[in-house]
Amino acid sequence: MTARIGIVTFPGSLDDRDAARAVHLAGAEPVALWHDDAQIHGVDGVWLPGGFSYGDALRCGAIARFSQVMDTVKAAAGQGMPVIGVCNGFQMLCESHLLPGALVRNAHLRYRNRPARLRVETDRTAWTRLYEPGNEVVFPAKHGEGRYVADEAVLDRLEGEGRVVFRYLDNPNGSMRDIAGVTNEAGNVVGLMPHPEHAVEALTGPSTDGLGIVASVLAHLSEGVRR
Amino acid sequence: MTRDLNVAVDTVGVADATPDEKQPWAELGLKEDEYQRIREVLGRRPTQSELAMYSIMWSEHCSYKSSKVHLRQFGEKNPRTPRLLAGIGENAGVVAIDDHIAVTFKVESHNHPSYVEPKQGAATGVGGIIRDIIAMGARPIAVMDSLRFGAIDHPDTARVLPGVVDGIGHYGNCVGLPNIGGETYFDPCYQGNPLVNALSVGVMPRSRLQSMQASGTGNIVILLGAKTGRDGIGGVSVLASATFSESGEGDARPSVQVGDPFTEKLLIEVCLELFDAGLVVGVQDLGGAGLTCALSETAAAGDGGMHVDLELVPLRAEGMEPQDILASESQERMLLIVDPAKAEEVLARSRRWGLLATAIGTVTGTGRLVVDFHGQTVVDVPPKSLADEGPVYNRPFTEPNDLGLIAVDRAETLPRPATDEEIRQTVLDMAASPNLCDKSWITEQYDSSVFGNTVLGAPHDAGVIRLDERTGVGIAISLDGNGRFARLDPYHGAQLALAEAYRNVAVTGATPIAVSDCLNFGSPEDPHVMWQFERAVTGIADGCQKLGIPVTGGNVSFYNQTGREAIHPTPVIGVLGVIDDVARRIPLGLGRTGDTIALIGTTLEELSGSEWAQVKHGHLGGVPPKVDLDHEMKLAELLGRLAGTEQLAAAHDLSEGGLAQALVEAICHSGLGAQILLPEGADPFTYLFSESSGRVLVVIPRGQELAVRTACEQRGLPITPLGVTDANTDGLHLRDHFDLTRGDLEAAWKGRIGSRLGE
Numbered sequence: 005m006t007a008r009i010g011i012v013t014f015p016g017s018l019d020d021r022d023a024a025r026a027v028h029l030a031g032a033e034p035v036a037l038w039h040d041d042a043q044i045h046g047v048d049g050v051w052l053p054g055g056f057s058y059g060d061a062l063r064c065g066a067i068a069r070f071s072q073v074m075d076t077v078k079a080a081a082g083q084g085m086p087v088i089g090v091c092n093g094f095q096m097l098c099e100s101h102l103l104p105g106a107l108v109r110n111a112h113l114r115y116r117n118r119p120a121r122l123r124v125e126t127d128r129t130a131w132t133r134l135y136e137p138g139n140e141v142v143f144p145a146k147h148g149e150g151r152y153v154a155d156e157a158v159l160d161r162l163e164g165e166g167r168v169v170f171r172y173l174d175n176p177n178g179s180m181r182d183i184a185g186v187t188n189e190a191g192n193v194v195g196l197m198p199h200p201e202h203a204v205e206a207l208t209g210p211s212t213d214g215l216g217i218v219a220s221v222l223a224h225l226s227e228g229v230r231r
Numbered sequence: 232m233t234r235d236l237n238v239a240v241d242t243v244g245v246a247d248a249t250p251d252e253k254q255p256w257a258e259l260g261l262k263e264d265e266y267q268r269i270r271e272v273l274g275r276r277p278t279q280s281e282l283a284m285y286s287i288m289w290s291e292h293c294s295y296k297s298s299k300v301h302l303r304q305f306g307e308k309n310p311r312t313p314r315l316l317a318g319i320g321e322n323a324g325v326v327a328i329d330d331h332i333a334v335t336f337k338v339e340s341h342n343h344p345s346y347v348e349p350k351q352g353a354a355t356g357v358g359g360i361i362r363d364i365i366a367m368g369a370r371p372i373a374v375m376d377s378l379r380f381g382a383i384d385h386p387d388t389a390r391v392l393p394g395v396v397d398g399i400g401h402y403g404n405c406v407g408l409p410n411i412g413g414e415t416y417f418d419p420c421y422q423g424n425p426l427v428n429a430l431s432v433g434v435m436p437r438s439r440l441q442s443m444q445a446s447g448t449g450n451i452v453i454l455l456g457a458k459t460g461r462d463g464i465g466g467v468s469v470l471a472s473a474t475f476s477e478s479g480e481g482d483a484r485p486s487v488q489v490g491d492p493f494t495e496k497l498l499i500e501v502c503l504e505l506f507d508a509g510l511v512v513g514v515q516d517l518g519g520a521g522l523t524c525a526l527s528e529t530a531a532a533g534d535g536g537m538h539v540d541l542e543l544v545p546l547r548a549e550g551m552e553p554q555d556i557l558a559s560e561s562q563e564r565m566l567l568i569v570d571p572a573k574a575e576e577v578l579a580r581s582r583r584w585g586l587l588a589t590a591i592g593t594v595t596g597t598g599r600l601v602v603d604f605h606g607q608t609v610v611d612v613p614p615k616s617l618a619d620e621g622p623v624y625n626r627p628f629t630e631p632n633d634l635g636l637i638a639v640d641r642a643e644t645l646p647r648p649a650t651d652e653e654i655r656q657t658v659l660d661m662a663a664s665p666n667l668c669d670k671s672w673i674t675e676q677y678d679s680s681v682f683g684n685t686v687l688g689a690p691h692d693a694g695v696i697r698l699d700e701r702t703g704v705g706i707a708i709s710l711d712g713n714g715r716f717a718r719l720d721p722y723h724g725a726q727l728a729l730a731e732a733y734r735n736v737a738v739t740g741a742t743p744i745a746v747s748d749c750l751n752f753g754s755p756e757d758p759h760v761m762w763q764f765e766r767a768v769t770g771i772a773d774g775c776q777k778l779g780i781p782v783t784g785g786n787v788s789f790y791n792q793t794g795r796e797a798i799h800p801t802p803v804i805g806v807l808g809v810i811d812d813v814a815r816r817i818p819l820g821l822g823r824t825g826d827t828i829a830l831i832g833t834t835l836e837e838l839s840g841s842e843w844a845q846v847k848h849g850h851l852g853g854v855p856p857k858v859d860l861d862h863e864m865k866l867a868e869l870l871g872r873l874a875g876t877e878q879l880a881a882a883h884d885l886s887e888g889g890l891a892q893a894l895v896e897a898i899c900h901s902g903l904g905a906q907i908l909l910p911e912g913a914d915p916f917t918y919l920f921s922e923s924s925g926r927v928l929v930v931i932p933r934g935q936e937l938a939v940r941t942a943c944e945q946r947g948l949p950i951t952p953l954g955v956t957d958a959n960t961d962g963l964h965l966r967d968h969f970d971l972t973r974g975d976l977e978a979a980w981k982g983r984i985g986s987r988l989g990e
Contacts, residue, residue, distance in 0.1 A: 015585055016493050018407030022683040025700075040583075056405045059493025115400055117675050146404075146678050202680045207814060208697070209680065 007032045007225045009218070010047035012073050014039040018055035019090065019201055026201035027051065030218030042072040048225050049086035049130075050077050052093030054199060064107065064149045065095030074100055086130035086221050087193045091147055094185070094195030103186055103195045104162065105154035110147070111178025119210035120145035120198045121173040122184050126166050129191040130224040131217050141213035143198035145176050145184070150197040152179040152186075162186055170196050240553060241279040242607045250276050259286035265622055272616045280602065280609040283554040284523045284617055291789055293520050294621035297755035298787045301765050304772035309781040314744055316440060317783075322363040322516060323433075324783020325440060326745045328809055332698055333440065334706055335367040336432035338377070338749040338805045340788035344487045345427040349394025353427050354402040354490040358562050360431040361406065361495060362516035365502050365565070368441035369433025372682060373696050374403050376413040376429050377710045377749070377803045378673075381422030383665040383987050388417070391425050392988065398490075399429070400676040405492035406499070409685045410677035411694025413710050417665040418845075420714065423793035428749040428803050430710055434698050439506050443515045444568070445533035445594050450512055451574045452529075452539060452592035454522075455581060456498050456564040458547035463488035463521070463560025494563040497586045502565060504584075510577050513568035523557045523617070525566040530600045530614035533568070537614065539592035541604045553604040568594060628761035637719060640852030642844035643836055647916050654916055655969040657847070659979040661920070662895045664846040667888045668983035669899070672990075686813045690896065692735035692884045697813045705813035709735035709806055712751075713887070714799030715840045716855035721763040725770035725802040726858045730924055731886055732806035733778060737867035738882045738927055740817045740874025741808030746775055748785035748804050753797025755789045763800035764789075771802060777860045780806070815874050820901035822880025822930040824958035828905060830890065830951045831866065831943060832926030834918055841922045842887045862925045865946045870927070878939055881930035891919040893928045894963055895976055904960030904973065907953050915968055930956060 009027045011034055013020045024034035035047050039057075044050065058067035068074060074096070081087045081102055089097040097103040110116060119142050124135040135141070154162070159181055162168050170185035177197075185196025200214030239245065246252075254276065256266040261282075269277050269285045277285060291297060305319055316333055317325035323337035341356025357374055364371045376399050380388050403410050408431070445452065505511050513533060515525045522544070530537040541553050547561070567588075569577050574590060581588035595601075600617070602610035648654045661667055674689040686705060687695035693709035711732040717724025729746070736743045748771055753760040775782050785805075791798045810816060821828070838844055839853025873879045881901075885893045898905055909918050931939045936952075943950040954966075962973040 016405075016496055018496075018681050022681065025683055055407065056493060056496075059405070059491070114397075115404060115676050117678055117680075144680050146680070148404075199680070202683060205683070207686055208683050 007048045007222050008035050008046070009033070009049045009051055010035045010037040010044050011051045011053060012037040012039060014055065014057035014068055014071065016056040016059055017053050019053040019199065022201045023051045023053045026204045026214060027218050029204050030215050030222065032218055032222055037073055039071045039073050042076050044073065044076050044080065049221050050080065052089040052096050054091030054093060057092055057096070063099065065092055065099040068096040069099045078102060081193050084190060084192050086224060088131050088217065089195040090199055090201065091197055094197055095149065097193060097195040102193050103188055104158050105152055105186065107149050107197065108151050108153055109149050110151050115148035116176055117144065117146035118176055120176055120184065122170040122198060123173060125168045125171055128166060129169055129187045129194050131194040131220050132169055133224055134216050134220040140173070142203060142211040143200050143214055144202045144210060145198040147197055150179070151177045152183040154180065165189070169194055240604060240607055240609060242609055243278055243611050246276050246278045252276060254282055256282060256286065259283065260290055261286050265289055273612065278609050280554040280557055281612055283558045284527065284610065287520045287523050287558060288527060288617040289621040293524060295787060296622045296624050297626050297789060298764065299623050300625050301768045304768055305782040308772040308776040310776060310779045312781055315781050315783065316437065317367065318781065319784050321784065322366040322443065324745060324747060325367055326783065326807065327437060328698060328704060331436060332434060333437045334432060334434050334807065335364055335369045336430065336708065336747055336805065336807050337363050337784050338428055338430040338710065338747045338803065339786040340749050340751060341427045341429065342424065342751065342788050342791055345395050346391060346423070346425050348487040349391045350398040351489050352487050353395040353398030355488045355562050356427050356429045357399055357402040358490045358492065358495050359518040360429045362518060362565065364431045364433035365499055366441065366443065366514050366516040367433065368439040368506050369435040370503055371408055371431050371433040371499060372684065373411045373694060374408050374429060374431050375411055375694060375708060375710050377712060378413065378415045379421045379426035379714065379801065380417050381425065382419045383417045385422060387422065389988050395425070395427055396673050396676050402490055402492045404678045406496045407681050409679045409681050409688065411679065411685055411696060411708065412689045412691060415670050415673055418714060418799065420798050424791040424798050426751050426791065426801060430708070430747065430805050432706065432708060441506060441511065441514045443529050443532050444513045445529035445537055447512055447570065448534055448594055448596040449571060450594040451569045451571050451590050452537060452594065453567040453569055453574065453577060453588055454544060454564060454591050455501065455567055455588045456586060457491060457494050457561055458545045458587065459556055459559045459561045460547040461551065461555060461559065464555060464558045488560045488562050490562050497584045498563055498565060501581050501584050501586050504580055505577055510573045511567050511569060515566045517564040517566060519560060521557065521559045521561065527600060527614045527617035529566060529568060531618035534594055534596055535614065536595035536597035537592055537600050538595050539602045541602050543589055543591045545587055545589055553602070553609045626755055626761045627758045628765050629758040630762050631759040637852050638854055642839040642841060642850055642853050645844060645848050645850060651968045654919065655971060658891045658895065658919065658971060659975060661842060661846055661888050661892060662976065663979040663983055664842065665987065666842055667892050669981045670984060672984035686816055687739060687818060690900065691819050692738045695739050695741070695810065695813055695816050703812040703814055705810050707736045707739045707741035707808040707810055710803060711735060712801050712803035714801040715845065715851055717767060717802060718799040718851060719840050719853065719855045721766035721800045722770035723855055723858055725767040726774040727855060727924055728802055728804045729771055729774045730858055730860065730863050731884065732804045733863055733867060734927065735884050736806045736808035737870045738817060738884050739810065740815055740871060741810035742871050743780055743806050743808040743867060745807045746780055746782045746804060748782060748802060750785065750787045751791050751798065751801040751803065752789055753792035757797065760797050767800055767802045771804065774860060778864060815877060817874050817879050817882045819883050819897060820881040821897050821903040821905060821956040822932060824903055824956055825933050826880050826956045827931040827936050828907065828953045828956060829929050829931060830926060830953055831929055831948055833923060833949050834921050834926065835923045836917050837921050837923045841920065843920045856922055856924045859925055865948055866925060866927065869942060869946055869948060873939065873942065878931070878935045879929055880932045883928045885926040885928060887922065889920045889922050890928065895980055897928065898963055898973065899976055899980055903956045903958050904962050904964065906955050906957050906960050906964045906966065908966045910951055
């Protein structure tokens with residue numbers, strides 16, 4: 005039986021269909037979840053997609069933290085369920101304190117859309133285990149509030165514990181230490197600003213490197229079953 | 232501001248009793264004879280609310296009163312095609328793609344608001360065109376924009392351009408639509424009148440096509456979306472239907488609306504859910520002219536009667552008078568006509584998305600649009616008199632006196648670069664000029680990949696979107712205009728824009744099937760402007776008839792002038808094409824090393840109206856390049872065929888800047904260099920910078936040269952081999968003349984917009 009990945013639609017979510025396509029192309033089953041429904045319907049993993057949930061009211065991702073579904077997602081993440089947040093989803097994970105740090109206005113103060121070259125820094129997460137550390141991948145980065153910030157102690161700790169997952173090779177937004185994505189201590193929760201779901205077909209994306217994200221979580225889940 | 236309870240509402244009864252009350256019809260933009268006609272229609276003086284409604288619906292913007300007599304040509308000359316499912320007069324034209332899928336698209340202007348308040352003006356322009364697409368039953372899937380500003384170094388351009396781009400980006404990005412291309416031009420004639428033309432395209436199952444009819448007596452009228460506020464009151468009747476005074480524009484500021492893309496995103500999702508569930512009888516978006524327009528148009532299109540209780544409209548400001556509520560242009564609202572048995576489900580589904588939905592009235596069989604406010608009747612009119620029976624003007628038009636002088640002032644006589652070094656420098660200067668330089672400072676502020684179906688976006692000649700992942704069927708769209716050519720000759724200038732958009736679609740391998748146009752002109756009250764308009768419309772109508780593709784809709788923007796200075800006549804043409812399999816689209820670039828570079832088409836000595844004349848001499852005169860629509864049709868058919876058989880590695884339309892600029896762009900877009908040898912006897916300057924129409928630079932994979940040449944010859948299309956692509960050539964090697972390294976080209980072409988705006 006194939007793994008079921010839940011994709012949450014919040015009011016203002018934009019990349020939910022695209023995430024579903026990526027999950028489908030990589031061989032898993034996408035399952036639609038709804039922000040106002042605490043049930044996650046037995047999924048094996050959760051994808052928080054990009055967009056402008058709740059119109060970016062207050063701060064990006066700030067209101068999503070209080071949604072019905074996020075209570076369940078937080079609890080499941082605590083039990084080890086793989087959770088990924090992309091762009092606005094990454095902002096939600098930071099606002100929900102599932103990941104450290106925050107995403108603020110780009111240093112150049114503009115929304116910018118460019119293919120981002122990233123270095124994979126660790127394969128010790130549920131979502132990157134099929135990449136090799138040092139691999140270079142290209143995902144589109146497109147956001148106005150994607151500058152990753154945290155205090156020095158937190159950054160040092162992330163580096164020390166190998167929890168920086170992706171680093172920009174051409175930093176597009178002024179992120180501290182070129183950080184594009186991070187993980188939690190257990191490695192099951194990953195957040196990143198660039199969009200792997202927009203790099204799954206040669207026809208429409210700058211690469212197909214994004215398929216590795218879903219393939220990784222499938223490998224992670226099937227290994228879990230074998231254990 | 233709270234409502235003064237002592238001020239009595241101007242009801243129909245009051246109007247009957249006070250026939251001689253002085254009314255501010257002139258301030259609302261009505262002419263005296265128009266006011267008298269309203270009194271005749273009603274048999275009494277209008278109430279304040281009615282006067283507001285007539286002034287809006289009979290404005291230039293809503294009634295097309297100056298353009299109607301000319302726009303009829305589109306209907307008369309449009310080729311008949313079974314693809315056309317809905318045409319002019321609908322919110323947007325709808326064309327069939329195959330037996331199951333239809334596409335709707337439209338381009339519209341938001342020029343005046345974008346000058347007054349660039350960010351919100353441009354943002355709400357995007358929002359408005361998206362709602363037109365929803366109203367046809369389609370899911371919006373992409374946007375494009377055609378922008379024109381004053382001189383790039385003018386201080387006001389640094390105010391207008393970043394705001395416009397921010398507005399388009401913010402709205403499109405938040406609502407989740409990829410921006411798949413467009414154009415940006417600078418010319419001093421647009422200094423006080425920038426042009427912001429936005430296009431949106433949507434897709435739907437053919438069975439989901441919606442109607443704007445308020446039919447079925449007893450059906451419920453539901454207002455969906457944002458609350459109604461004071462924003463935008465007078466937007467269309469005052470702002471978009473009059474010329475900016477030379478003294479300043481400050482008084483127009485409150486007339487610009489404020490956009491909320493988050494609510495628009497919810498509107499899209501709710502409307503599509505309601506359409507799919509079969510819950511909607513009729514639908515109309517609220518844009519310019521707000522409730523006034525939506526109520527009168529749906530009532531006029533339906534059974535002819537409607538009763539509305541205006542106090543039920545949710546308001547965001549206190550103390551709004553009925554005429555304010557009717558005239559408000561608050562954004563992100565739609566009007567739905569719903570069967571009473573389904574009304575509760577409509578309200579429930581809207582609530583689930585957190586979107587406001589309110590029943591405000593019912594469809595009646597009375598033939599009258601009646602609006603009550605707290606039980607008092609403030610409007611009682613025949614709706615067709617508002618929507619369909621507005622004034623029609625046959626305005627005088629005369630050829631401008633200066634046209635003969637302009638025609639003989641030919642750019643072909645201007646001094647030209649003489650040496651190879653001078654020509655080399657001209658290539659760089661042209662590549663660095665505002666109209667030809669890299670526009671990524673703008674396009675990087677737009678999302679281009681959301682939905683995951685963008686196959687080609689900026690800077691390609693046309694945007695290409697996949698519609699169906701299973702079959703690979705898709706569409707290509709291009710948006711083009713050239714005000715300089717149209718100033719020299721509006722008839723042929725309009726056809727040149729049409730030909731360019733048509734060719735840009737064909738260059739991707741798609742087959743052009745339909746047109747939408749945005750006609751930007753000065754004041755229709757100036758007979759010279761009206762002449763330009765008549766000529767341009769005739770040119771487009773004749774051109775579309777010849778090309779066999781119908782005009783499906785569009786928009787007219789008059790009064791783009793400050794004082795007596797009108798903009799160049801600027802018809803902007805959107806052409807939509809269909810491509811059976813997007814995997815076979817032809818991209819921009821240079822293919823693989825060793826491929827052949829060739830030019831299809833004929834290069835004549837045509838420099839009048841060119842970018843070279845503008846950049847090097849600040850010159851505009853002569854006659855524009857010739858248009859040959861027969862040739863364009865053959866060329867399009869050839870490109871579609873070669874795309875289908877995968878016999879082209881890349882292609883690029885030649886337009887502003889000619890062959891030189893096409894080579895610069897192809898090289899900068901690819902990782903390869905180009906070795907070029909001009910044909911024997913060709914004058915290098917003319918060959919590089921002429922803007923002759925109907926030309927395409929093609930890159931032919933190794934082994935296909937003969938097949939492509941034969942295909943061209945069979946169709947009588949001249950093809951000239953120019954050279955090869957080469958990984959070992961750094962940039963452009965023009966044999967016997969000069970070299971330009973990739974570094975030279977990129978230094979000239981890239982990063983210009985931001986730096987010239989002072990960033």
